Amino acid sequence: MQPEIVFIGGGNMARAIIGGLRQHGRAASALAAIEPDAAARAALSQDFGIRTADTLQALGASAAAPLAATIVWAVKPQVLKDAMLAARPLLSSQQCLHLSIAAGVTTASMQAWLGDVRMVRAMPNTPALLGQGMTGLFAAASASEADRSQAQAIAEAVGQTMWVEQEPLLDAVTALSGSGPAYVFYFLQAMRDAGTQLGLTPEQAYQLAVATFAGASALAAQSPESPEVLRQRVTSKGGTTFAATQAMDAQHMQQHFIDAMRASHDRAREMARELG
Ligand SMILES: NC(=O)C1=CN([C@@H]2O[C@H](COP(=O)(O)OP(=O)(O)OC[C@H]3O[C@@H](n4cnc5c(N)ncnc54)[C@H](OP(=O)(O)O)[C@@H]3O)[C@@H](O)[C@H]2O)C=CC1
Numbered sequence: 001m002q003p004e005i006v007f008i009g010g011g012n013m014a015r016a017i018i019g020g021l022r023q024h025g026r027a028a029s030a031l032a033a034i035e036p037d038a039a040a041r042a043a044l045s046q047d048f049g050i051r052t053a054d055t056l057q058a059l060g061a062s063a064a065a066p067l068a069a070t071i072v073w074a075v076k077p078q079v080l081k082d083a084m085l086a087a088r089p090l091l092s093s094q095q096c097l098h099l100s101i102a103a104g105v106t107t108a109s110m111q112a113w114l115g116d117v118r119m120v121r122a123m124p125n126t127p128a129l130l131g132q133g134m135t136g137l138f139a140a141a142s143a144s145e146a147d148r149s150q151a152q153a154i155a156e157a158v159g160q161t162m163w164v165e166q167e168p169l170l171d172a173v174t175a176l177s178g179s180g181p182a183y184v185f186y187f188l189q190a191m192r193d194a195g196t197q198l199g200l201t202p203e204q205a206y207q208l209a210v211a212t213f214a215g216a217s218a219l220a221a222q223s224p225e226s227p228e229v230l231r232q233r234v235t236s237k238g239g240t241t242f243a244a245t246q247a248m249d250a251q252h253m254q255q256h257f258i259d260a261m262r263a264s265h266d267r268a269r270e271m272a273r274e275l276g
């Protein structure tokens with residue numbers, strides 16, 4: 001039986017999405033992955049029961065027969081061009097949707113490598129592993145309504161989705177929610193280390209930091225109030241929170257944060273130029 005969705009690249013993000021699809025009831029036989037690393041292939045087969053192979057040919061791809069309704073490109077942006085050029089002769093006869101999760105690389109570049117294929121780009125993030133991901137989506141003009149629905153169904157298996165109607169906005173999504181989990185982990189590191197300096201054990205400090213992020217995020221998610229108002233509710237006049245936020249403002253931390261996200265955004269644009 002032909003799989004419905006073939007992943008090219010079976011690394012961190014592909015694993016998260018495959019796990020989400022399986023948890024949402026997608027049959028193992030509906031999924032397959034191409035992954036050069038034998039250990040990663042074995043883990044995918046063992047954990048999710050899906051078919052894996054080291055090359056498209058080994059999975060049975062040929063110019064004569066359709067391989068799958070959807071191909072998900074989940075390799076590093078730096079190897080995408082070579083992977084697509086190598087796959088093109090095997091996929092040329094196919095009427096399938098190409099869904100790329102690679103950062104930066106534009107639909108125009110990918111259509112130059114694959115031909116004028118139907119294409120959607122997605123920018124997921126690693127909380128997808130828990131079904132709590134956030135995925136930005138952009139559909140090229142070549143994509144149909146059915147393609148949009150299929151891309152959305154795949155992304156919804158691992159969390160929330162948001163469409164953008166202009167491709168460059170995917171670079172902003174990348175800078176915010178794509179890279180964003182790393183910013184949260186960066187803050188968790190800092191809060192753990194600060195708590196340790198203040199006398200807690202690293203374990204205590206980390207538990208307090210993680211619970212605080214989880215609780216504050218849950219509060220923000222269900223509250224109609226802005227983060228400014230939520231902050232005010234924590235900040236007693238002349239109290240401890242005010243002392244902390246004043247120290248942050250004195251260091252221009254918000255501006256530093258904006259600069260950091262701009263760096264992520266600019267890198268996505270730069271990758272599009274370097275790799276396109
Ligand atoms: N990690 C994240 O938070 C996010 C990542 N992304 C995007 O997802 C994509 C994948 O990232 P991530 O999962 O982190 O990366 P990984 O390196 O974990 O996964 C990529 C996998 O692709 C394999 N691979 C390399 N060449 C080929 C090939 N020709 N055919 C098939 N498989 C190949 C790699 O094998 P080997 O290691 O042996 O080379 C590796 O296992 C990237 O384009 C990234 O921009 C998007 C959003 C978030």
Ligand SMILES: O=C(O)[C@@H]1CCC=N1
Binds near residue numbers: 178179
């Ligand atoms: O760091 C990266 O390039 C990828 C894209 C977003 C998250 N990880």
